[in-house]
Amino acid sequence: MPNASDYALIFDMDGVLIDNTAYQARAFQLLFREHSLTTNARRLLERLNGMPATNILKTVFRHPVPEKELKKYADQREFLYRVLYWNKRREAAGLTKFLTAARAAGFKIGLGTASPPETIEYIIDHLNLRHLFDTITGKADVERGKPHADTFTVAAKQLSVPPERCIVFEDAVLGEQAAYKAGMRCICLSTSVKASKFQNPMKVIKDFTEIAPQDVLNMIEQYPKAPKPDKQTAQRQYAKL
Template sequence: MVDLSSYQGIVFDMDGTLVDSMPAHMEAWRVTCENFGYPFDLDYMYSLGGVPTRQTVVVLNDKFSMDHDPSEVARYKRESWEAMNLEPVIIESTMAVFNHYRPHMAIGIGTGAERPHAEHLLTSHGLLERIDSLVTATDVTHGKPHPETFLTVARQMGIEPSKCVVFEDTEIGRQAARDAGL
């Protein structure tokens, strides 16, 4: 087991780090991109993992010189995801770290998902009641790669950011953690 004894808290990203939901999100994005005329590039879309959906639409609009309404595209993507009726599974190696350190270390989740989605997913896996903080895209003004998500998790846990370690699966998430001082 990785030695995290020099930290007081652990912050996990949710999608792609704690829960294997990225394939389903990528399929929902593929369908959404097709519907709105965005070229779909799996690697590029994966690189945006952790960015809130509405902000991803802003990025896509800028990249492809389009002007789709972020709320409309986000709603379509959410409905596409929900129509798949998939229940992502826990990533066992990450969950092993969670379980090993949970008895004596604060644990938070900082995710680019909307709060209802995050709460549903975490509840279905019995995790919501086991964490000390949940910060979602719904709870912040600036999503990843901005550091606000991780700074908010650390503040809610009552721990200095430098005393927290982050588990992330994307460069954008790593950048947010670094800029937050975690």
């Protein structure tokens, strides 16, 4: 049986620690309406969730948009999201109990998100979760966001755990791909997309009431290697953003 102290668990934030995808989509939809765009935000996030907002926005406009302007639109979307989600902030069911038990078992715990520091604070500190994480890796710590592997490889370095001993918790298809590119195994949450959309996770859960640290150790033994990234997904144009 694997020893938990030899492994790390790395958690995405949106859609994993919190079930906020509907509010993210609503914020995008309001922004699109402002710019007379007809894109369906929920369907868009099913494909691109996990990427930085500026990269998501690049795929929506039919004409090139300067980076400075994309940043302004992303900031507008962030403001809309915070207003919509302000009174709804709550952790995923069973999260604190699971994180506390995982730490007690010996796992190192990291956060790996595409969000900037102020957004991390908006969630993590409001919910009083920071003390449960050994390291926090966000947008400010990496050059390239998901679906690139950077977020998770940097998190592994910060945790001083090799990638092959890191288990990622993700809710996004591109986040799962980023984990595999980093050489990590993945457990997925079905908060943003259907379980059938994921490539090859060790397990798909609804929330953290459906899993315990011992289950993770059992799966590490059952799935000894990370899958290779799906070539079709990895070669899509948006993966180059």
